Amino acid sequence: MTTGTQVHRVFNFSAGPAVMPESVLEQMQRDLFALPGVGMSVLEVSHRSKAFQAIIDQAVADARELAGIPENYHVLFLQGGASTQFSMVPMNLHTTGMPADYIVTGTWGKKAVKEAKRVGEVNVAATLEAENFKRLPRPEELKLTRGAAYVHFTSNETIQGVEWPGEPEGVEGTLVCDTSSDMFSRPIDVTKYGLIYAGAQKNLGPAGVTLVILRDDLLLRSPEGLATMFNYNTHAKEKSLYNTPPCFAIYAVGLVFQWLKAHGGLAAMEATNQRKAGKLYAEIDRTGFFRGHAAKECRSLMNVTFRLPSEELEEKFVKEAKAAGFDGLKGHRSVGGLRASIYNAFPEAGVDALLEFMREFERTNG
Ligand SMILES: *Cc1c(COP(=O)(O)O)cnc(C)c1O
Numbered sequence: 569m570t571t572g573t574q575v576h577r578v579f580n581f582s583a584g585p586a587v588m589p590e591s592v593l594e595q596m597q598r599d600l601f602a603l604p605g606v607g608m609s610v611l612e613v614s615h616r617s618k619a620f621q622a623i624i625d626q627a628v629a630d631a632r633e634l635a636g637i638p639e640n641y642h643v644l645f646l647q648g649g650a651s652t653q654f655s656m657v658p659m660n661l662h663t664t665g666m667p668a669d670y671i672v673t674g675t676w677g678k679k680a681v682k683e684a685k686r687v688g689e690v691n692v693a694a695t696l697e698a699e700n701f702k703r704l705p706r707p708e709e710l711k712l713t714r715g716a717a718y719v720h721f722t723s724n725e726t727i728q729g730v731e732w733p734g735e736p737e738g739v740e741g742t743l744v745c746d747t748s749s750d751m752f753s754r755p756i757d758v759t760k761y762g763l764i765y766a767g768a769q770k771n772l773g774p775a776g777v778t779l780v781i782l783r784d785d786l787l788l789r790s791p792e793g794l795a796t797m798f799n800y801n802t803h804a805k806e807k808s809l810y811n812t813p814p815c816f817a818i819y820a821v822g823l824v825f826q827w828l829k830a831h832g833g834l835a836a837m838e839a840t841n842q843r844k845a846g847k848l849y850a851e852i853d854r855t856g857f858f859r860g861h862a863a864k865e866c867r868s869l870m871n872v873t874f875r876l877p878s879e880e881l882e883e884k885f886v887k888e889a890k891a892a893g894f895d896g897l898k899g900h901r902s903v904g905g906l907r908a909s910i911y912n913a914f915p916e917a918g919v920d921a922l923l924e925f926m927r928e929f930e931r932t933n934g
Contacts, residue, residue, distance in 0.1 A: 579918035581908045582896035583726055583871060584749065584770040589913040592773075592823045610819045615812050623815075624808065627822030634828055637758050637781060644780040644800070645808040645818050650748040650767035653778060654680045657744055657763065658687035660790040660800050662717050669693040669716040671736055674701045674725025675902060676746060684720070693719065700903075701728040703863035707737045718742040718762060724750035726770065727900040729873030729907065730862045735760050742786065750870050751779065752828060753912055754838035762786050768817060771870065771911045773824045776817035828912070837912050838869075844910050844919045845869040851923050857930045861903060875905035882906060885929055894922055 580587040600609050606619045613619050628643045637643060646652070657680075662668050668688060670681045672695035684690045691713050694705035712719065719739045724731040726749040735743060742762035751766035758764065762783045769775035782800055790799050802810045808818075828837060849867055852858040852874050861873035876882045882905055886898045899907040910919060 578893045578895045579915070579921060580895050581910070581914070581918075581922075583900070583907060583909045584767075585775050586770055586909055586911050587913045588773065588820075589824065589827045592820065592827050592913075595823055596820060611816055613815065615809060615815055620815055623819050623822055624813070627818055627825060628807075630822065630825035630829060631779070631781075634752060634825060634833055635756050635758055635781075640784045641758060642780075642782045642784065642787075642800075642804040644782065644803045645813055645821070646778045646780050646803060647776070647814055648778065649775075650676075650746060650765060650778055651679070651683075653746070653765040653780065654683035655687070656798055656800065657718075657720065657765070658684040659794060659798055661742065661744070661763070661786060662688040663789045663791055664715075664717045666715050666717045667691045667713050669713050669719040671705065671710065671719065671721040672697065673704055673722055673730050673732075674728040675900075676725060676727070676748070677720075677722040680720060680722070680746060688717070691716065696730075701725060701730060702861060704730065704732060704866045705736075710736060710738060712738060712740075714740075716741050718744045720744045720746070722746045724748075724753075724868050724870055726871050726909075727873075727903055727907075728862060729868040729871040730866050731868035731870065732866070742783075749909075749911075750868070752825075752834060752837065753841050753870055755834045768821050770909075771913075773821035774817050776814040777821060779821070824913075840916065841869040841910075841912065844914070844916050845872060847919055847923060848872050848908060848910070851926055855930065855934070857934045858926065861905065870909060870911055872908040872910060873899060873903060873905065874908075879904070881933055884933070888929065889922075889925060892925055894918075894925065 602608060603610055631643050668684055669691050671693050672678055672681060681690055693711050694709050696703060719741060721736055723745050743760060744763045745761055747764055748767045749770040751771055753771055764781040766779045768777045787801050787804055790801050796802050852860050859875045876885055889897050897906050897908055899905040
C-alpha cells in the first residue's frame with residue numbers, strides 16, 4: 569500500500585478547495601477501506617448508524633471545545649456551500665420588519681448582498697468597492713441602522729485578502745458573519761455573534777459541507793411557510809440529520825478538528841498563522857519590487873495578495889513558481905496579481921521555500 573507521504577506533494581497555495589493536513593489525509597486513506605471496529609468505509613455507512621452518529625457527535629463536540637461554543641448555540645453541518653447561506657440567512661432572519669445591514673469589504677460580501685436583496689430591504693452600511701476593496705471601513709464610515717434585523721460582514725475576504733482583526737465596532741444587534749476562509753484560524757468569541765457560517769473547503773476540510781453556528785433564540789424568527797430544507801429549525805431539531813448529510817465531508821472536518829486540538833487549538837494556530845503570514849508580508853515589503861494589495865492594518869493571515877511591477881512579470885512568476893512546485897499562486901481574475909493562500913494546514917516550510925523563490929525571482933528580474 570502506498571501512503572500519502574511516499575507520493576510527491578507540491579506546495580498548494582490554492583484558495584479553495586485547499587491544502588489539508590497530511591496526517592488527516594493519511595488517516596482518511598487508512599480508514600477509507602474500513603473504519604476500525606466498523607468494517608465498512610465511511611463512504612458506505614448509513615447516516616442512521618451508530619458509527620456515523622459517533623462521528624458527527626464527536627465533530628460537534630470538538631468544534632464546541634475548540635471555539636468555546638456555548639450550549640445555547642447550535643452547531644450544524646449543512647449543504648449548498650456558503651453561497652446557500654447568502655440566501656438562508658435572510659430567509660430565516662430577515663423577518664423583523666427592519667432592514668438588514670451589510671458591511672461589504674470584498675467580492676463575497678457583495679454576493680451576500682445580492683441574495684439578501686431578493687428577500688428583504690438591505691442597507692449597505694459601508695462598501696469599499698470604490699477603493700478596490702483594499703481596506704476596511706473606519707468606524708465613522710459605518711452607517712448602521714438602529715434596530716437592524718441583523719448586521720452581516722465577511723471576516724476575511726478571500727479574493728482581496730482583507731481580514732477584520734476583530735468584530736466591527738458599534739454593532740448593537742444580531743451579528744452575522746461569513747467566516748468561510750478564516751474559521752478556526754484564530755480564537756473567536758462566539759457569544760458576540762448570532763450566526764456564523766463557513767464553507768469547509770478553505771480552512772476546515774474538503775468541499776461539500778458548511779459549518780453553521782447559530783444562537784438558539786434566532787430560530788424563532790424563521791417564517792412558518794419556509795421550505796423545509798431552507799429552514800434552520802429543521803436542521804437544528806434533527807441535529808443536521810434531517811436528510812442524508814455529506815457524511816464523508818463531516819468525517820473529514822471532524823479529523824481536522826482533532827488535528828487542531830492536537831496542535832494546541834486556536835490560540836496556537838493563530839500564533840503559527842501570524843508567523844507564517846508575517847514572514848511573507850515582510851518579504852513583500854522588503855524592497856518595493858512586490859506590492860501588497862490590502863492596507864497593512866487589515867492584511868489577511870490566510871490569503872496574501874500582492875502584485876509585481878508588471879503583468880508580464882506576474883505571469884512569468886506564476887509560471888516559474890508552478891514549475892518549481894508552488895501551485896495555485898495566480899490571483900483571482902478580479903484583483904489580478906498573486907495570491908498565496910496559507911491556511912492552517914499550509915506548512916511553514918512552504919512559506920519559507922516561497923520566500924527563497926521570491927528573492928531569487930527578484931534578483932533575476934528586478
Ligand atoms: C469561498 C467563499 C464563499 C463561497 O463558498 P461556497 O462554499 O463555494 O459557496 C463565500 N464566502 C467566502 C468568504 C468564501 O471564501
